[in-house]
Amino acid sequence: MQQETVKQSSSFKVASKIADYFALIKFNLSFMVVFSAVICFLLAPKVRVYNWTSIVLFFTGGILVTGSANAINQVMEKDTDSLMKRTAKRPVASGRMSVEEGWTFAACTGLIGTLLLWHFNFLTAALSAFSLFMYAFIYTPLKKLNSISVLVGAIPGALPCLIGWAAGNDSLSAGGWALFAIQFFWQFPHFWAIAWIAHNDYAAAGFKLLPSVEGPTKYSAIQAIIYSLLLIPVGALPYWFGVSGMVSLFVVLAANLLMVIQSVRLYREMNTKSARRVMFSSYIYLPVVLLALLIDKIK
Secondary structure (H helix, E strand, C coil), X not given: CHHHHHXXXXXXXXXXXXXXXXXXXXXXXXXXXXXXXXXXXXXXXXXXXXXXXXXXXXXXXXXXXXXXXXXHHHHHCHHHHCCCCCCCCCHXXXXXXXXXXXXXXXXXXXXXXXXXXXXXXXXXXXXXXXXXXXXXXXHHHHCCCCCCHHHHHHHHHHHHHHHHHHHHHCCCCHHHHHHHHHHHHHHHHHHHHHHHHCHHHHHHHCCCCCCCCCCCCHXXXXXXXXXXXXXXXXHCHHHHCXXXXXXXXXXXXXXXXXXXXXXXXXXXXXXXXXXXXXXXXXXXXXXXXXXXXXXXXXX
């Protein structure tokens, strides 16, 4: 009976530790980031047949590198995370995991992930390492200094598209930059909607993430409209550069118009409910657009 209790206790500790590691890498966020990288990998002209071994290898390397960046982010922001309700229970912020363990885990996952991506080519590994560095060591500390951090963070946020393209194409070309541009501009209304909803939490922790220093204002809403409008011509670039066909062009246009409509509603209504609509629309936007481009890929 006692042995069984000890086994159950040990199993619980192992399960809790695994859960903490999943929380440390922000698995859901990492999955979404790597999803876009995988789709862009498959959109590359040289990828004509799906090699599932390569796809799994690329996905694994991507999860490890992205997870490393997120782990470093949590270690560096442990004090501010503890001040916010939505982040106070994170492993390092809550004290369940030490700073040293967090750094060790981040270093190991980052190194292994980069080496796995080197299997495709040096460019893929180099872009991944650069993205990790920029997110963890430039964007993360900048969040407390100036809202320009959102612009800076949008670069590593869109680099997965270039990383996927480089892995599948062995080089960078116009098609990869078109995909990068879509994900780059998409991030502004997406992130500002999140910052609008969580403004009080962010402000209490000292983060400056909305374009207006006064917080959720009409100026912030106008910025969301502007970047949503910019997505319309940017969304046509994959068609222009011969990545995908006419059908996906109309799907992307419809998705872009949805983002504009929701951003305009935010400007008119100026409330959290409208910001939440922008946020959920942005969550729908990216997988719909990327999958439409992949299904309509020009072989």
